[in-house]
Amino acid sequence: MASEAALLVQQQLDAYNARDLGPYMRCWSEDCAYWELPDQALPDDAAALRARQSGRFREPDLHNRLKRRVELPAAAANDHGLVIDHETMTRTYPDGRGTVEVYAIYELARGRISRAWLCLGTPQLAG
Secondary structure (H helix, E strand, O other): OOOHHHHHHHHHHHHHHHOOHHHHHOOEEEEEEEEEOOOEEOOOOHHHHHHHHHHHOOOOOOEEEEEEEEEEOOOOOOOOEEEEEEEEEEEEEOOEEEEEEEEEEEEEEOOEEEEEEEEEOOOEEOO
């Protein structure tokens, strides 16, 4: 049975794939932070994340397919649980439709995603 953390991450993935910004944003804390590894800061709060994703959600081919999920539960009540997803992301790039492998690490606190880290592979354009 999936944990509350994994269910929340699944809710945000479902909203992402539906390109439904309201339910997607309800999964994130107001003071969320987001990085692309190794050190590129992306949105640093919910307003910046909303602005970034509203543009992304207009891409016609946008879809993430979950390949594997790992849960690292909180060790104590005040610790934050982690959920790690391996996904294949389909996007519309300037040169056309393509895919990229993604590892997403989500840290959860107070029932929301508080921080996330993305590790992206090299995009592969469709032939």
